[in-house]
Amino acid sequence: MPDSSTPPTSVDSGPSPVNAPQTPIQPAVNPRAASGAKGTDPMRAILLVVLGVACLSCSDATAKYLGRTLPPAEIAWMRYVVFTALVMPLALRGGSPRHKDRLSVLKTTRPGLQVVRGLGMLGSALFFIMAMQHLPLAEAAAISFVSPVFVTVLSILLLAEKVGVRRWAALLVGLAGVIIVIRPGAEGFQPASLLPILTAFSWALGLVATRKMTVHENPLTTMVWSALTGLIALTALLPLHAAWPTPWEMLLGAFIGLVYTAAQWLLILAYRQGEASVLAPFTYVQLIWSTALGFVVFGAVPDHWTFVGTGVIIASGLYTAHRERMRARERRSIA
Numbered sequence: 001m002p003d004s005s006t007p008p009t010s011v012d013s014g015p016s017p018v019n020a021p022q023t024p025i026q027p028a029v030n031p032r033a034a035s036g037a038k039g040t041d042p043m044r045a046i047l048l049v050v051l052g053v054a055c056l057s058c059s060d061a062t063a064k065y066l067g068r069t070l071p072p073a074e075i076a077w078m079r080y081v082v083f084t085a086l087v088m089p090l091a092l093r094g095g096s097p098r099h100k101d102r103l104s105v106l107k108t109t110r111p112g113l114q115v116v117r118g119l120g121m122l123g124s125a126l127f128f129i130m131a132m133q134h135l136p137l138a139e140a141a142a143i144s145f146v147s148p149v150f151v152t153v154l155s156i157l158l159l160a161e162k163v164g165v166r167r168w169a170a171l172l173v174g175l176a177g178v179i180i181v182i183r184p185g186a187e188g189f190q191p192a193s194l195l196p197i198l199t200a201f202s203w204a205l206g207l208v209a210t211r212k213m214t215v216h217e218n219p220l221t222t223m224v225w226s227a228l229t230g231l232i233a234l235t236a237l238l239p240l241h242a243a244w245p246t247p248w249e250m251l252l253g254a255f256i257g258l259v260y261t262a263a264q265w266l267l268i269l270a271y272r273q274g275e276a277s278v279l280a281p282f283t284y285v286q287l288i289w290s291t292a293l294g295f296v297v298f299g300a301v302p303d304h305w306t307f308v309g310t311g312v313i314i315a316s317g318l319y320t321a322h323r324e325r326m327r328a329r330e331r332r333s334i335a
Helices: 042-066 072-093 099-106 111-132 137-144 147-159 165-182 191-213 219-240 247-273 276-298 304-334
Strands: none
Touching: 042 072, 042 111, 042 137, 042 247, 042 276, 072 099, 072 111, 072 219, 072 247, 099 219, 111 137, 111 191, 111 219, 137 165, 137 191, 137 276, 137 304, 147 165, 147 191, 165 191, 165 304, 191 219, 247 276, 276 304
């Protein structure tokens, strides 16, 4: 799923971080209200990121395995059910101590943006699960890392952000890496390669919606709305796209939800301990986990073009993280 290289404000129900930088829970991607905290233990934060993206890759690999027998909407529904069941009690505890006010966590001043964010994260999850039914795990994950390009474009159009020439150059290099992986026009091109791109766009849309709400909304409120929006939408789709799961498939579905929730929690803890610009490069470890799991579980070995394109994508991301770190230092020195 898209990359989770940005700090979370709240736990998000929507790919990877992969699926990134982006954030699963976004500040409100990025995936976080904790993004403003100063790092206190960088090494511990890096370890948490590595473990968090490992959990995301495990969730993705299990979803790919289930995709052999169950439709994508049902797999996503299982994840949302478990995620919602785990986070709702925590979210309600975050409301007023008085029982009658506990539902205050559901109150929002931006219901439209909350729904847009929830649908964006849902689309990201669905498109990525669909992609994994046709593509190797490593290839799908690598292509989905194009999300920073969409985040940048949407931020310019919707948030009036200014982007420098160097950042644009780095993003275009990353886009070139995605094109190398996809190889449109080549004999091995698969139309399914467009699904991770839709994953990245949906993720970016959810991320930008989160940014527009950051100042106005409680991260817990955003988390709950995203979880409930996705769960309600998937429940409505379920009668049209459902197959009765076996006990083993239900167990794997529960595992997906548990591991995904663990990943979000680990990433939130990581961004509370370390600065986003320091942690961003380590989110690319997800590509290593995805490649390893794809080989071990499915016997998939990426071709040399996938490795080349992935390398270009990682180089672009590392340069962007470096530039963000330099800009942060400049802002601190001016302050």
